[in-house]
Amino acid sequence: MSATAAQSPGQTPGQTPTAPEPRESVRRRRAARPRNTGGLSSTSLIYLVLVGVIAASVVLTAIEGRNFFSQGNIWAVLTAMSVLGLIAIGQTLVILVGSLDLSVPYVVSLATVIAAGGMKGLDSNLPAAGVNTLGLCALIGLVMGLLVGVLHVHGFIASLGIGLVVSGYLGTNYQGSHGDASPDLELLGRSGIAGIIPTAFIILLVAAALVTLLLRYTRLGHHLYAIGGNQDVARMSGVRTVVPVVAAHVMCSVLAGFAALLLLSRTGVGLPTIGSQGRYDLLSIAAVVLGGTLLAGGKGSVIGTIGGVAIFAVLDNVMGVMQVNPFLKDFVRGLVIVLAVAVYARRSVVRRPPRFGGSGPLGASLGTNQKGGAA
Amino acid sequence: MSTATSTPSRPSAGRALPLTEGSLVQRLLRGALTPGGAVFILAAVLFVAVVAINPNFGDPPQLIRFIGRTAPIAIAAMGQYYVIVSGEFDLSMGAVIATQVVIAGNYIGQDEGRVLPALVLMLLVGAVVGLVNGLGTTLLKVPSFIVTLGTMLALGGLVRYLTGGAATGNPVDTFREIGRGGIQDVPVIEVLPYSVIILVAIMAGGVWLMRSPFGRTIIATGDNPDAAGLAGAHVWWVKTRAFMLSSLSATVAGILLVGYAGVHPSVGAGYEFQAITAVVLGGVVLGGGRGWLLSAAAGAFALELLFSFLNFQEVESTWRPTVQGVIIILAVAAAGRAWSLGRRPSRTSPPAAPAPPSTPAHPGTETGEK
Structure with missing residues (x-):
């Protein structure tokens, strides 16, 4: 969204963004303004897919003799969304800036054992343990961000490396469950509104709203898109590229820490393998890409990511209701990822407008025709 | 056109490719x-x-056995090299290995x-899986990370x-011999494992x-797909x-692993x-266009x-991932600098020594492979 806003002034300098519209070719218009042409943007497409998946789930659940929209089932779906959702929001930030974070599962595991170990089952320890945990996550994110931003290590490698370092630490020092969550935190995991919307989901929505505001209305957010689009161009345009990269990684790790606290509120104990068992690294990246964010960075939105997470949660839920073999679930997930991304991967690629001949008579006439048709 | 007069015809053309x-x-x-x-x-x-x-x-028999043990990962690393140097990722490797191992166990009996x-x-x-990955990446324009993640899942x-998640099937010993056995009674090294022979053949x-032209094209494609196109x-x-x-490399690695590890769907987990890691340790640049094939194999050997x-130092094996993580970060941080130093003549400093003008450069013959 911000990418489109950033593009339009750049196309024809010296004119107002609306003036050159008739001279744009059809392709250029589609690429630059997916929302105005009447075509489907990837965000609306992902929600259409979501509606389709929900419709199919309702039917399949009904065949099993159960109601998809029952209180308990909606609660289950929304709870399942909350943890992966928080991680995926962080992952969105990192991917937008052109990096990747493969360390989230290990950060999540580490955060649960550290938080549970700090709480020792006492409410009085909750604030300190929470702050400690999130601070540690922020520190991990900071190291990763500095590796990516200052030393120019590829995000894939930096986060894979940090993840391995953390997993080695976890494997050496923690065997089995560790610590005990405070009762207040466990209460939070069970609380909700009217037995339908869990508090965890509200936390997810608040985080999504805050990050969306950050991306749309702050300088940092715009810089994230600019750097993800093209780091060199952003730097030469006067953007300091280190700070947004580091900030994205810190926010991603902190959001993973929050997700770990939510997990802890449900499990009650810290588990050193909970993150890698959940495969949050690959699933969160898949959810982000499913949500229409370009893996190369520079284009995407948190709203789309939430849609992607919702698709996974609904699929998991209906497969659980149908008692699908857990190994077959992976098979279905894999198929869905590839098929769903294949459906709209072609349109979400921002094509550079043709440099020569794009504004010829044919292009102009097509452009005006379509504008007339749309109006 | 005015630039033609301002740049003298120094023998600076060769400086672009110091190698x-x-x-x-x-x-x-x-x-x-x-x-x-x-x-x-x-x-x-x-x-x-x-x-x-x-x-x-250091004894030759011990050493050759170590090489044989490392052969599967070295072969997998060389397979991953082709994909990485063309600018993509292949995350499906471990799943392919598991598939092949299970096929071997259940089909052969x-x-x-x-x-x-x-x-x-x-x-x-193996070829079909690769074809699906490749066509998904190139024709459907899905990022390879996602396609191969999908095939992996x-x-x-x-x-x-x-298989129900458990070990099933047991291939005959003749099949297992491919990964396990070797030519007996070889002087100096006693046994020459088949896996070493396969490794050397695949390297060659x-x-x-x-x-070959394909190799040149793949590096050009990884460096800049638009320009290559x-x-x-x-x-x-x-x-x-x-x-x-x-x-296909993952398939060969799987065939060798049947001999060592037996038939279990978790064989090959984490191989991708x-x-x-081995490829990156070998100095191959993620994103494509830089790196040597044999360095990828050497990276696998260095890791093992x-x-x-x-x-031997009796470090707890649980620290292995930590060491691996530190190593790859250091390797990549160092490599990022060194490639630009090795390839590009620095603009600020004058050339230290004038290029020997008599040496005929062979443009494009020494860039891909040492």
Whole structure:
């Protein structure tokens, strides 16, 4: 969204963004303004897919003799969304800036054992343990961000490396469950509104709203898109590229820490393998890409990511209701990822407008025709 | 056109590719300073360190067995190299290995006559998986990370579903001999494992491939797919073949692993990341276009030597991932600098020594492979 806003002034300098519209070719218009042409943007497409998946789930659940929209089932779906959702929001930030974070599962595991170990089952320890945990996550994110931003290590490698370092630490020092969550935190995991919307989901929505505001209305957010689009161009345009990269990684790790606290509120104990068992690294990246964010960075939105997470949660839920073999679930997930991304991967690629001949008579006439048709 | 007069015709054209200048020794020395060459030095240093702790390790029979043990990961790393140098990722490698292992276990059983058909079937499955990965990446324009993640989940899930997640099937010993056995009574090394022969054959084939037009095209494609496409390369087919090579390498690694590890759907778990680590350790740049095939294999050996070193030092094996993580971060941070130093003449400092004008440069002959 911000990418489109950033593009339009750049196309024809010296004119107002609306003036050159008739001279744009059809392709250029589609690429630059997916929302105005009447075509489907990837965000609306992902929600259409979501509606389709929900419709199919309702039917399949009904065949099993159960109601998809029952209180308990909606609660289950929304709870399942909350943890992966928080991680995926962080992952969105990192991917937008052109990096990747493969360390989230290990950060999540580490955060649960550290938080549970700090709480020792006492409410009085909750604030300190929470702050400690999130601070540690922020520190991990900071190291990763500095590796990516200052030393120019590829995000894939930096986060894979940090993840391995953390997993080695976890494997050496923690065997089995560790610590005990405070009762207040466990209460939070069970609380909700009217037995339908869990508090965890509200936390997810608040985080999504805050990050969306950050991306749309702050300088940092715009810089994230600019750097993800093209780091060199952003730097030469006067953007300091280190700070947004580091900030994205810190926010991603902190959001993973929050997700770990939510997990802890449900499990009650810290588990050193909970993150890698959940495969949050690959699933969160898949959810982000499913949500229409370009893996190369520079284009995407948190709203789309939430849609992607919702698709996974609904699929998991209906497969659980149908008692699908857990190994077959992976098979279905894999198929869905590839098929769903294949459906709209072609349109979400921002094509550079043709440099020569794009504004010829044919292009102009097509452009005006379509504008007339749309109006 | 005014620039034509302002730039004198110095013999500076050769400076763009310093690796093509000088005698063989000079070129080797310069090559050793690039990340692709440095990994050979790293492997040698690690080897010396391991032998210093445990002198038995240096005995030829021991050493050849170590090489045989490392062959599967080295082969997988070379397969991953093709994909990475073309600018993509292949995360499906571990799942392909698991699939092949399970196919071998269940299709062959105790029937000797099925060994050859099974090999054909496995190679076919590998080629098809690679084809799917490649076509998904190139024609559907889905990022390779996502396509191969999808095939990884789908294949891994299917294999676990079909086997129930437990070890099933037991291929005949003749099939297992491929990974386990060797030619007996060889002088000096006692046994020459088949896996070493396969490794050497694949290395030789790979070097030949990277020197062929296909190899040149794959590096050009990884460096800049648009430019390669405009120059006439069929980018989609080049990349698809890279994915097929990767899956076929995973298949060969799987065949070898049947001999060592037995039939279990979790064989090969994590192989994709280990192969990527080895490739990156070999100085191959993620994003494509830079790096040598043999460096990827050397990266695999360096990694295994490092693990042996830690074993002999009696470091707890749970620290292995930590060491691996630190190593790859350091390797990549160093490589990012060294490639630009090795390849590009610095603009600020004047050329230290004038290029020998008599040496005929062979443009484009020495960039892909040492």
